[in-house]
Amino acid sequence: MSQSQKTTAAHRAAMAGAKPMIECRQVQKYYGDYHALRGIDLTIRAGEFFSLLGPSGCGKTTLLRTIAGFEDISSGVVLIDGQDMEGVPANRRPTNMVFQSYAIFPHLTVAENVGFGLRRDPRSKAEKAAAVEEALAMVGLKGYGARASHALSGGQRQRVALARALILKPKVLLLDEPLSALDRKMREQMQVELIKLQRQVGITFVLVTHDQEEALVMSDRIAVMFEGQIAQLDGPEALYARPTSRRVANFIGVMNFLPTRVLGETLSGVEVEVPGLGRVEIPAANVSHADPGDDGPSVGFRPEAVSLVSAGAPGQARVAEGVVDEVVYYGDMTYYDVRLDGSAGFDGQARPVRIAMRNVFGREVQDVGTRANVSWSPGSLVLFR
Numbered sequence: 472m473s474q475s476q477k478t479t480a481a482h483r484a485a486m487a488g489a490k491p492m493i494e495c496r497q498v499q500k501y502y503g504d505y506h507a508l509r510g511i512d513l514t515i516r517a518g519e520f521f522s523l524l525g526p527s528g529c530g531k532t533t534l535l536r537t538i539a540g541f542e543d544i545s546s547g548v549v550l551i552d553g554q555d556m557e558g559v560p561a562n563r564r565p566t567n568m569v570f571q572s573y574a575i576f577p578h579l580t581v582a583e584n585v586g587f588g589l590r591r592d593p594r595s596k597a598e599k600a601a602a603v604e605e606a607l608a609m610v611g612l613k614g615y616g617a618r619a620s621h622a623l624s625g626g627q628r629q630r631v632a633l634a635r636a637l638i639l640k641p642k643v644l645l646l647d648e649p650l651s652a653l654d655r656k657m658r659e660q661m662q663v664e665l666i667k668l669q670r671q672v673g674i675t676f677v678l679v680t681h682d683q684e685e686a687l688v689m690s691d692r693i694a695v696m697f698e699g700q701i702a703q704l705d706g707p708e709a710l711y712a713r714p715t716s717r718r719v720a721n722f723i724g725v726m727n728f729l730p731t732r733v734l735g736e737t738l739s740g741v742e743v744e745v746p747g748l749g750r751v752e753i754p755a756a757n758v759s760h761a762d763p764g765d766d767g768p769s770v771g772f773r774p775e776a777v778s779l780v781s782a783g784a785p786g787q788a789r790v791a792e793g794v795v796d797e798v799v800y801y802g803d804m805t806y807y808d809v810r811l812d813g814s815a816g817f818d819g820q821a822r823p824v825r826i827a828m829r830n831v832f833g834r835e836v837q838d839v840g841t842r843a844n845v846s847w848s849p850g851s852l853v854l855f856r
Contacts, residue, residue, distance in 0.1 A: 492516060492552055496548040539568050567588075609637060609671065610664075625652060646676060
């Protein structure tokens with residue numbers, strides 16, 4: 472385990488014992504007849520980097536705005552640091568928000584933008600200027616105070632918006648898709664910067680995003696939302712490896728699904744028959760729920776949980792055979808669609824499985840039509856029943 476991984480593990484262990492900072496109890500929100508939030512029960516810990524993840528219209532931004540005080544709830548309770556927020560306006564809550572549009576004033580300098588919230592602060596002019604410099608240094612913009620805000624790049628404007636929010640020292644920073652306007656390279660850079668910043672200031676961050684990768688990279692815990700409800704709340708690793716429903720599995724990253732026939736319960740799990748893979752025992756920890764409308768039970772596994780191997784390669788748990796139907800080369804990775812022998816199974820429909828292989832030195836990219844040996848482990852399968 473690397474030092475960075477140890478730091479992350481230690482951080483998350485500390486978060487598990489942290490006090491609640493935000494508590495939502497049976498929060499309901501209606502817009503006329505539209506039921507936007509449906510009985511949200513949620514606890515976000517002090518010092519946690521928490522993400523609300525889901526498709527457009529799932530209620531994640533509405534929930535963020537109810538915490539901020541920009542939306543009134545129809546019923547339920549919202550507590551921040553133990554205080555009931557009923558009747559407390561947005562400007563009186565110990566929160567601040569960074570919006571998707573940044574809302575930077577183009578006619579003001581960087582320092583004037585950052586210090587905008589201090590206009591009514593009783594501190595002296597010199598003390599305010601020092602606070603502005605401290606906030607700029609915190610986001611990596613030391614010395615930028617006199618610069619015109621319209622002359623900044625997208626990433627720099629995003630940092631100015633963060634500094635303006637942090638200068639008021641809120642207990643909670645709310646982030647409404649703050650990176651969506653940036654290009655991919657800048658977005659990835661700012662993800663790392665936000666993680667470092669959150670650890671540095673030590674306050675609770677709540678991020679709204681529809682980007683699964685962004686949530687997995689940045690968060691201590693993630694709440695996946697559909698139709699105004701939380702479908703699963705978990706850490707990134709558990710959410711990715713052990714989704715509790717097929718809908719969550721299908722939303723988070725890429726997952727292969729194969730139809731299966733449940734043969735019976737065992738002492739440690741469930742025995743199933745999977746076309747192309749044969750009989751296998753699924754560990755009890757990897758048994759999840761099917762969603763209404765699913766076509767019977769199925770098993771799911773991630774593309775990186777299986778691999779192409781040379782014939783007779785030693786030390787592999789299980790090996791299946793098939794034919795490469797498609798090859799997609801991405802530079803660092805190659806994705807293969809492989810049609811497993813016998814995968815037509817119960818309904819006569821063959822379903823290629825997606826396999827992700829890292830392009831390490833000396834590994835050749837396989838051609839379409841090549842016979843392939845596919846290595847897999849029963850522990851990588853999740854049963855949805």
